[in-house]
Amino acid sequence: MTRMTVKRKLEILSDAAKYDASCASSGSSKRDSRDGNGLGSNEGSGICHAYAPDGRCISLLKILMTNFCVYDCSYCVNRVSSNVPRARFTVDEVVDLTINFYRRNYIEGLFLSSGIIRSPDATMADMVRIARRLRRKESFRGYIHLKTIPDAAPELIAEAGLLADRLSINVELPTDAAVEAYAPEKSPEQIRGAMADVRHRKDAAQDRSHRGRRPPRFAPAGQSTQMIIGADGATDKTILGRSTRLYGDYKLKRVYYSAFSPIPDSSAKLPLISPPLQREHRLYQADWLLRFYGFELDEITSTTRDGNLDLAVDPKLAWALEHRALFPVDVNKAPKELLLRVPGFGVKTVKRIVSTRRHCYLRYDHLLRIGGAMKKAQPFIVAGGWSPGSLTDSACLRARFAPPPEQLTLF
Amino acid sequence: MYHVVIPKIGAATAWRTAARGFLAAQVPPHEICWQEPGAAPELFARTQAPPPTGDIKVSRRFVAMANSVVWHRDRDRFARLYGFLWRLRDAPHLTGDHGDSRLARLRRMEKNVHRCQHKMKAFVRFREIGDPEAPRRSFAAWFEPTHHTVEPTASFFARRFGDMDWRIITPDKTAICVDGVVSFSAGQPRPDLPEDAHEDLWIAYFENIFNPARLKVSAMCSEMPKKYWKNLPEAVAIPNLVKTAPERAEKMARAAPTLPPLRAERMKERLAQGNATDGTLPSQSSALRQRK
Numbered sequence: 001m002t003r004m005t006v007k008r009k010l011e012i013l014s015d016a017a018k019y020d021a022s023c024a025s026s027g028s029s030k031r032d033s034r035d036g037n038g039l040g041s042n043e044g045s046g047i048c049h050a051y052a053p054d055g056r057c058i059s060l061l062k063i064l065m066t067n068f069c070v071y072d073c074s075y076c077v078n079r080v081s082s083n084v085p086r087a088r089f090t091v092d093e094v095v096d097l098t099i100n101f102y103r104r105n106y107i108e109g110l111f112l113s114s115g116i117i118r119s120p121d122a123t124m125a126d127m128v129r130i131a132r133r134l135r136r137k138e139s140f141r142g143y144i145h146l147k148t149i150p151d152a153a154p155e156l157i158a159e160a161g162l163l164a165d166r167l168s169i170n171v172e173l174p175t176d177a178a179v180e181a182y183a184p185e186k187s188p189e190q191i192r193g194a195m196a197d198v199r200h201r202k203d204a205a206q207d208r209s210h211r212g213r214r215p216p217r218f219a220p221a222g223q224s225t226q227m228i229i230g231a232d233g234a235t236d237k238t239i240l241g242r243s244t245r246l247y248g249d250y251k252l253k254r255v256y257y258s259a260f261s262p263i264p265d266s267s268a269k270l271p272l273i274s275p276p277l278q279r280e281h282r283l284y285q286a287d288w289l290l291r292f293y294g295f296e297l298d299e300i301t302s303t304t305r306d307g308n309l310d311l312a313v314d315p316k317l318a319w320a321l322e323h324r325a326l327f328p329v330d331v332n333k334a335p336k337e338l339l340l341r342v343p344g345f346g347v348k349t350v351k352r353i354v355s356t357r358r359h360c361y362l363r364y365d366h367l368l369r370i371g372g373a374m375k376k377a378q379p380f381i382v383a384g385g386w387s388p389g390s391l392t393d394s395a396c397l398r399a400r401f402a403p404p405p406e407q408l409t410l411f
Numbered sequence: 412m413y414h415v416v417i418p419k420i421g422a423a424t425a426w427r428t429a430a431r432g433f434l435a436a437q438v439p440p441h442e443i444c445w446q447e448p449g450a451a452p453e454l455f456a457r458t459q460a461p462p463p464t465g466d467i468k469v470s471r472r473f474v475a476m477a478n479s480v481v482w483h484r485d486r487d488r489f490a491r492l493y494g495f496l497w498r499l500r501d502a503p504h505l506t507g508d509h510g511d512s513r514l515a516r517l518r519r520m521e522k523n524v525h526r527c528q529h530k531m532k533a534f535v536r537f538r539e540i541g542d543p544e545a546p547r548r549s550f551a552a553w554f555e556p557t558h559h560t561v562e563p564t565a566s567f568f569a570r571r572f573g574d575m576d577w578r579i580i581t582p583d584k585t586a587i588c589v590d591g592v593v594s595f596s597a598g599q600p601r602p603d604l605p606e607d608a609h610e611d612l613w614i615a616y617f618e619n620i621f622n623p624a625r626l627k628v629s630a631m632c633s634e635m636p637k638k639y640w641k642n643l644p645e646a647v648a649i650p651n652l653v654k655t656a657p658e659r660a661e662k663m664a665r666a667a668p669t670l671p672p673l674r675a676e677r678m679k680e681r682l683a684q685g686n687a688t689d690g691t692l693p694s695q696s697s698a699l700r701q702r703k
């Protein structure tokens with residue numbers, strides 16, 4: 001048997017890794033290598049070093065250690081029953097690629113995931129070995145994201161958390177029933193148990209000792225998870241309900257939504273669809289409203305009848321259109337909470353409005369300069385020189401924003 | 412009329428010193444002509460700025476903004492900054508006023524510079540120019556920033572690449588870091604950097620991390636504008652990826668499900684029996700052999 005080249009392995013194992021949406025490299029502990037004894041830095045905000053033509057950023061070297069896998073998850077390109085080519089990196093190869101890519105300023109660090117080979121413990125141990133080599137031998141101070149294996153031994157998770165910036169475990173699908181149907185070897189309880197374990201370890205690492213010393217930080221950039229959208233029949237209401245619970249129960253940093261995307265050599269159990277990208281986008285918008293804009297779950301999901309978000313307009317606008325009695329709001333007087341509900345105003349815009357109105361009366365052109373999306377905000381606000389008149393309550397307001405109706409295609 | 416030339420290297424300090432002197436001497440903005448080096452000197456101009464005297468209190472927000480705006484490409488940046496600083500004497504609250512049009516302009520310039528710095532941190536691509544086995548490896552990059560961002564961004568690279576020597580060459584300025592010490596010299600034309608074998612691997616990665624079923628070219632271009640492509644090695648792959656994507660996605664959808672490979676049954680059985688722990692590697696290598 002001829003040996004596979006590193007390039008060929010890289011092709012196979014990055015192709016296998018692209019269905020993981022996370023690319024974050026932000027929010028970890030601050031560090032650098034100015035002392036000359038190491039390589040890398042982390043300064044809080046992440047850097048996207050390139051963008052692929054799918055519009056996704058490339059921040060980390062996102063690869064699988066191996067795409068051999070003993071599990072048979074229908075949605076996954078690496079399931080045991082798939083005929084995709086298989087490969088396996090050695091520890092040296094992953095370390096060498098990471099360091100050499102990093103030195104050329106291609107990446108912020110490594111996002112390492114893996115198929116399950118032999119046993120969960122053996123797989124996790126190999127991943128931890130790679131992270132340990134990077135941190136200890138190469139003095140690598142860049143970002144490391146490890147995808148943990150839910151049923152790996154607790155000692156391995158403990159070490160992984162000390163070496164990596166972020167740990168993640170994918171819940172895979174929005175409901176337990178769907179996980180059982182499409183990922184028969186995975187157990188939703190076990191996945192949740194692993195997330196709870198990471199949360200407890202992270203919490204425990206906050207406590208100071210009796211001498212006031214801090215223990216080493218555990219996964220300083222937090223933990224995240226991913227759900228595949230559109231593979232099963234779950235509604236947006238179910239999906240957002242699940243993420244709200246995940247954010248609350250496990251203090252997750254992020255829940256990623258990944259539109260179910262065609263994969264090479266798909267399973268007969270799960271017919272391919274064109275990926276629901278717009279739905280994925282709306283879910284992220286709703287997720288943001290829940291986390292940063294003070295919206296409650298039922299406020300967002302109550303605007304639609306079938307439990308799915310409106311694809312034509314964004315969820316904030318959809319909410320505002322259903323609650324016109326609250327509008328227009330006066331930007332010079334309204335409390336911050338209400339300003340955050342105005343379509344077209346983001347968190348930054350609201351902050352600027354509140355700080356500027358302290359020393360001047362806000363006019364419409366001020367708002368333009370502040371940076372609000374005024375076309376969207378117009379019907380919902382009153383400012384110096386601007387009043388929406390009957391626009392707020394006009395019957396055709398929705399039509400101003402929704403894309404024109406499309407003729408159904410025959411194919 | 413005063414005539415001040417702000418040098419290319421160290422512009423932030425030079426502008427600040429000059430501005431403090433003018434402010435202390437109560438020189439109004441219309442009496443100062445701020446220039447970049449190389450511009451024709453004005454006749455009958457006094458070239459000496461008054462020396463800064465005493466303490467001048469300026470809000471920290473303005474200083475931070477000025478430290479970015481001085482690197483903007485706009486030729487009037489120094490005058491704009493001084494004009495605003497002059498107004499601040501009587502109205503110190505102006506720095507927080509988001510409704511002021513001249514401040515809005517400066518803020519926009521500041522944002523442009525920040526974005527340019529951010530893109531520089533992202534898009535500089537080093538090539539190895541020394542021995543990979545040397546105790547300190549050395550790398551070089553050619554980059555063409557939109558604004559004069561090499562100087563304010565060099566410290567980022569120094570913090571990041573502490574154990575290697577590097578240089579970033581631009582048409583406008585060159586930053587060189589040797590043994591952790593950063594220095595600046597004049598700009599240079601594009602150098603011939605040696606080929607780097609890792610670029611090939613990086614392009615392979617770029618091609619394979621792309622998902623052809625989610626083609627969104629405009630999203631890519633808004634974050635990675637085409638003006639940067641000529642210095643990004645991976646950009647050579649973009650046209651072909653875009654061209655073949657619809658066909659590849661369609662092919663995936665059309666392909667009939669295949670029969671699982673032979674080893675799938677064996678591995679499933681073994682997993683069910685609960686003895687998955689004793690090396691499945693033999694079956695993996697046999698799978699590899701089948702393909703070769």
